Amino acid sequence: MGMAIDECSKCRNCCKELNCIITEDELDKIASCLKISNEELISKYLTKKYGEYTAKCIPNK
Numbered sequence: 001m002g003m004a005i006d007e008c009s010k011c012r013n014c015c016k017e018l019n020c021i022i023t024e025d026e027l028d029k030i031a032s033c034l035k036i037s038n039e040e041l042i043s044k045y046l047t048k049k050y051g052e053y054t055a056k057c058i059p060n061k
Helices: 013-017 024-034 038-045
Strands: 046-049 052-055
């Protein structure tokens, strides 16, 4: 069962661990929450594969 975007606690664990798909509709909400543009959100934090956005996973160093 998924979590609605407005239920997000901003811990980043779901997005990193579960590799959630982020819809076009959610892009605006996430970017607004982070106070950045959709373009910045996509370039910094997301990757697009097969037409769907997912969070970029950066391994701990």
